Amino acid sequence: MSVSPLRGIFAPVLTAFQPDLELDIKSTIAHYQRLLQNGCDGLAVFGTTSEANSCSIAERSYLLEQLLSAGIDPKKLIVGTGCCSFKDTAELTLQATKAGCAGVLMLPPFYYKSVSNEGLFQYFSKVIETVNDNRLRVYIYHIPPYSMIPIPLDVVAKLLERFPQIVAGVKDSSGDWKSIQQFLQLTEKGFQVFTGSETYLLSTLQEGGAGTISAAANVIAGTLQALYQQWNKPGAEQKQAAINQIHKALRTKPLIPSLKSIVAKTTQRTEWKQCRPPFLALNPEEENQLFANLEYAGFSWP
Amino acid sequence: MSVSPLRGIFAPVLTAFQPDLELDIKSTIAHYQRLLQNGCDGLAVFGTTSEANSCSIAERSYLLEQLLSAGIDPKKLIVGTGCCSFKDTAELTLQATKAGCAGVLMLPPFYYKSVSNEGLFQYFSKVIETVNDNRLRVYIYHIPPYSMIPIPLDVVAKLLERFPQIVAGVKDSSGDWKSIQQFLQLTEKGFQVFTGSETYLLSTLQEGGAGTISAAANVIAGTLQALYQQWNKPGAEQKQAAINQIHKALRTKPLIPSLKSIVAKTTQRTEWKQCRPPFLALNPEEENQLFANLEYAGFSWP
Numbered sequence: 001m002s003v004s005p006l007r008g009i010f011a012p013v014l015t016a017f018q019p020d021l022e023l024d025i026k027s028t029i030a031h032y033q034r035l036l037q038n039g040c041d042g043l044a045v046f047g048t049t050s051e052a053n054s055c056s057i058a059e060r061s062y063l064l065e066q067l068l069s070a071g072i073d074p075k076k077l078i079v080g081t082g083c084c085s086f087k088d089t090a091e092l093t094l095q096a097t098k099a100g101c102a103g104v105l106m107l108p109p110f111y112y113k114s115v116s117n118e119g120l121f122q123y124f125s126k127v128i129e130t131v132n133d134n135r136l137r138v139y140i141y142h143i144p145p146y147s148m149i150p151i152p153l154d155v156v157a158k159l160l161e162r163f164p165q166i167v168a169g170v171k172d173s174s175g176d177w178k179s180i181q182q183f184l185q186l187t188e189k190g191f192q193v194f195t196g197s198e199t200y201l202l203s204t205l206q207e208g209g210a211g212t213i214s215a216a217a218n219v220i221a222g223t224l225q226a227l228y229q230q231w232n233k234p235g236a237e238q239k240q241a242a243i244n245q246i247h248k249a250l251r252t253k254p255l256i257p258s259l260k261s262i263v264a265k266t267t268q269r270t271e272w273k274q275c276r277p278p279f280l281a282l283n284p285e286e287e288n289q290l291f292a293n294l295e296y297a298g299f300s301w302p
Numbered sequence: 303m304s305v306s307p308l309r310g311i312f313a314p315v316l317t318a319f320q321p322d323l324e325l326d327i328k329s330t331i332a333h334y335q336r337l338l339q340n341g342c343d344g345l346a347v348f349g350t351t352s353e354a355n356s357c358s359i360a361e362r363s364y365l366l367e368q369l370l371s372a373g374i375d376p377k378k379l380i381v382g383t384g385c386c387s388f389k390d391t392a393e394l395t396l397q398a399t400k401a402g403c404a405g406v407l408m409l410p411p412f413y414y415k416s417v418s419n420e421g422l423f424q425y426f427s428k429v430i431e432t433v434n435d436n437r438l439r440v441y442i443y444h445i446p447p448y449s450m451i452p453i454p455l456d457v458v459a460k461l462l463e464r465f466p467q468i469v470a471g472v473k474d475s476s477g478d479w480k481s482i483q484q485f486l487q488l489t490e491k492g493f494q495v496f497t498g499s500e501t502y503l504l505s506t507l508q509e510g511g512a513g514t515i516s517a518a519a520n521v522i523a524g525t526l527q528a529l530y531q532q533w534n535k536p537g538a539e540q541k542q543a544a545i546n547q548i549h550k551a552l553r554t555k556p557l558i559p560s561l562k563s564i565v566a567k568t569t570q571r572t573e574w575k576q577c578r579p580p581f582l583a584l585n586p587e588e589e590n591q592l593f594a595n596l597e598y599a600g601f602s603w604p
Contacts, residue, residue, distance in 0.1 A: 021388075021428065053413035056389035057359050086323075086579065087358035109580050110413060111355035113448055119580035126323065126579055146415055148450055277388065277428055278411050278421035 005168070005192050006102055007210045009224045010078060011040050011217035012047030014259055015055065015063075017274040023059055024271065029070045031218075031263065036076065038302075039221030041211070041228075043072075044105055046080035046092075048146055048173070049215040049256055054276040057088050061095055074100040078213070082107025082141055086123060090130035093138075103137035103168055105213070110147040120155050128163050136166050142183075143173035143196065150174070153182045160191060171196050171213045177203065184209055198224055199247050202240040205231040215255060219262045220246055220299070242298055249297035253290045257282045261290060266302055307470070307494050308404055309512045311526045312380060313337050313519035314349030316561055317357065317365075319576040325361055326573065331372045333520075333565065338378065340604075341523030343513070343530075345374075346407055348382035350448055350475070351517040351558055356578040359390050363397055376402040380515070384409025384443055388425060392432035395440075405439035405470055407515070412449040422457050430465055438468050444485075445475035445498065452476075455484045462493060473498050473515045479505065486511055500526055501549050504542040507533040517557060521564045522548055522601070544600055551599035555592045559584045563592060568604055 013035065016027035032043055045067065046052035046060050055063070068074060079096035081104045083089045093104050109115075109123050128138065140159070144150045151170075160167045172180045173196025180200055183193045184207045192210035195201060201212045201224065217224055220243070227239040250258055257275050261282050264272035273281040282290065315337065318329035334345055347369065348354035348362050357365070370376060383394035383406045395406050411417075411425050430440065442461070446452045453472075462469045474482045475498025482502055485495045486509045494512035497503060503514045503526065519526055522545070529541040552560055559577055563584050566574035575583040584592065 048413075053386040054388070054411065056385075056387045056393070059387075059389060083358075084355040085358045085361075086356070087361060091358070109356065111350075111448060112580055113450075115580035116582060119582050122582065123579035146413060148415075277425035278414055278417035280418060280421050280424070 005190065005210065006042060006078065007192070008041030009039060009211055009217055009221055009228050010042045010044045010194065010213040011035050011221060012044040012049040012080075012213055012215055014218050014256070014263060015050045015052070016272055017276060019271065019274060021274070021276055023055070023063060025063065025066050027269065027272065028063070029067050029072070032067060032072055035218070035221055036072070039223075039225035040217060042076035042078065042102065044078045044080060044171075044213045047105060047213065048143065049218065049259065050080065051256065051276055051279065052080050054279070057083065057092065060092060064095060064099065068099055075102050077101045078103045078105050078139055080105045080107070080141070084109045084111045086126045086130065090127045093127060093136065094131045094133065097131060097133045097136045100135070103139050105139045105141045105171055107141045107143070107147055108149040108151055110149050113148060115149065117152055117155050120149070120151060121158055124159055125162065128166055134165065137168040138163075138166055139168055139192070139194070140170045141173070142170055142179065145173070145175065153185075156183065157186065160186060160189060164189075168192055169194065169210060173197065180204060180209070181207065197247070199244050201227055201243065202231055202236055215259060216243075216247060216250060218259050245297040246294065246299050249290075249293040249299065252293045253282055253286050254279065258290050261287050262294075265291070307492065307512065308344060308380065309494070310343030311341060311513055311519055311523055311530050312344045312346045312496065312515040313342050313523060314346040314351040314382075314515055314517055316520050316558075316565060317352045317354070318574055319578060321573065321576060323576070323578055325357070325365060327365065327368050329571065329574065330365070331369050331374070334369060334374055337520070337523050338374070341525075341527035342519060344378035344380065344404065346380045346382060346473075346515045349407060349515065350445065351520065351561065352382065353558065353578055353581065354382050356581070359385065359394065362394060366397060366401065370401055377404050379403045380405045380407050380441055382407045382409070382443070386411045386413045388428045388432065392429045395429060395438065396433045396435065399433060399435045399438045402437075405441050407441045407443050407473055409443045409445070409449055410451040410453055412451050415450055417451065419454055419457050422451070422453060423460055426461055427464065430468055436467065439470040440465075440468055441470055441494070441496070442472045443475070444472055444481065447475070447477065455487075458485065459488065462488060462491060466491075470494055471496065471512060475499065482506060482511070483509065499549070501546050503529055503545065504533055504538055517561060518545075518549060518552060520561050521568075547599040548596065548601050551592075551595040551601065554595045555584055555588050556581065560592050563589050564596075567593070
């Protein structure tokens with residue numbers, strides 16, 4: 001079976017909650033659809049920005065069913081499935097694979113710290129062997145600032161050697177260009193490298209990477225798509241520089257609540273501001289400052 | 303309803319796995335029973351040492367059912383229920399509370415980092431309000447080396463003020479005596495402080511604490527119980543010093559695999575060595591070194 005590799009602009013999509021903190025499925029799926037129509041090549045559902053780790057295993061499974069029933073194309077989905085236990089991870093991964101999703105984005109087991117390379121290799125291997133489905137495509141999720149478990153190049157290379165059809169790529173959210181560069185060494189084997197930070201989108205594409213899975217794609221997917229389309233044309237560096245300004249403005253307040261405030265304003269639905277604890281919605285003062293910082297950075301409201 | 307506070311020596315009990323990494327319920331429960339007959343006042347099931355975070359939510363729920371069916375007294379159990387999502391945490395907590403368990407040991411949500419005090423307070427509050435059962439007793443699990451989310455005294459004090467009947471104590475696994483001391487300030491309100499490290503058992507008892515929930519209790523429960531019984535008698539300091547030697551020897555190899563190797567030897571069941579990835583069983587050389595270090599430190603095989 002031949003699988004076309006994923007490329008382009010992917011949003012790790014926000015999740016909407018009701019005032020009582022239950023999932024707001026309808027608003028969440030409407031957001032997915034807007035993004036697919038406005039610049040996203042695909043969606044990374046249940047990522048860090050999705051507050052996926054603040055959702056139960058059962059909720060994640062249910063939301064995947066619901067979004068597929070709503071007609072979202074599974075071939076455009078990379079599904080975040082990485083939990084601390086290989087059992088939960090394998091269960092969510094199996095569901096996504098059976099449903100025909102393009103791939104899964106898999107965190108390392110992130111509770112126990114200072115684990116060995118061999119232990120990490122065995123963890124990912126155990127998940128892949130448990131799922132035991134040739135349609136599976138795994139994108140390794142390297143995000144040390146949250147997981148606190150870096151995934152060394154050696155571990156990824158060993159997994160790629162052991163499971164060449166299955167291990168499809170990496171999302172690097174280290175925030176470190178040198179880290180992304182080391183994974184780009186693997187691209188000649190068909191390995192797809194996504195930068196987690198849109199600030200490295202141009203550099204990643206210039207060096208053979210696949211694109212970005214970036215939180216900012218929730219609010220500037222069109223801007224990112226314009227760079228993706230024209231990365232090797234004149235003006236690409238200016239486009240990247242403009243994106244970097246927005247990136248910086250988005251970090252002046254907590255990122256996930258900030259993105260939710262922006263979506264609340266653009267959809268005129270204040271419910272979108274609701275986060276699950278430990279995150280808190282921005283207060284009006286923080287929101288005003290954020291919006292001012294964004295506008296100063298060149299952000300234009302849709 | 304009056305509840306007698308928990309005190310004494312608690313083991314965060316090891317979990318046995320089969321060669322295919324599935325739960326070995328029978329061996330696990332046999333270990334629980336041995337500990338309750340040989341020095342443990344109670345058990346902290348599904349703690350860090352239990353590899354609970356390497357078990358699925360469904361497995362944790364099933365194992366609790368099974369151990370209660372096997373006749374383990376729920377009044378001797380503190381059940382680890384802390385997940386990243388308030389939904390999973392509340393579900394496991396509700397099950398334990400309905401089953402009459404003495405309390406639950408609750409991690410902070412440990413995926414997202416750099417969270418605010420108010421966000422942490424809201425997280426624990428949301429779990430308690432979701433469970434909504436006056437029988438609930440929450441022991442806050444302060445373990446920054448694994449969770450990477452310290453729980454400040456202010457947050458614990460605010461929770462104690464908001465839920466005075468429910469918030470029952472803390473397990474402090476920071477490894478820092480100053481941290482334990484700050485929580486000991488709350489004991490006059492009936493708050494129970496357990497040290498996660500047995501090296502602070504004597505000091506904790508001397509300053510009004512409740513005892514220890516210590517990984518070492520899996521293999522030296524009787525030794526710890528002897529100190530607990532005689533902490534204010536002559537010889538207590540020598541007992542603590544002897545415990546400290548064992549503590550040190552246990553840290554010469556990875557702790558959880560080391561404890562499993564010891565249980566494998568004492569039960570003559572090599573299957574006990576099996577860990578779930580990312581942990582790996584000790585190899586024979588590591589095991590020999592561990593056992594030599596333990597014997598040099600005064601450990602005597604049962």
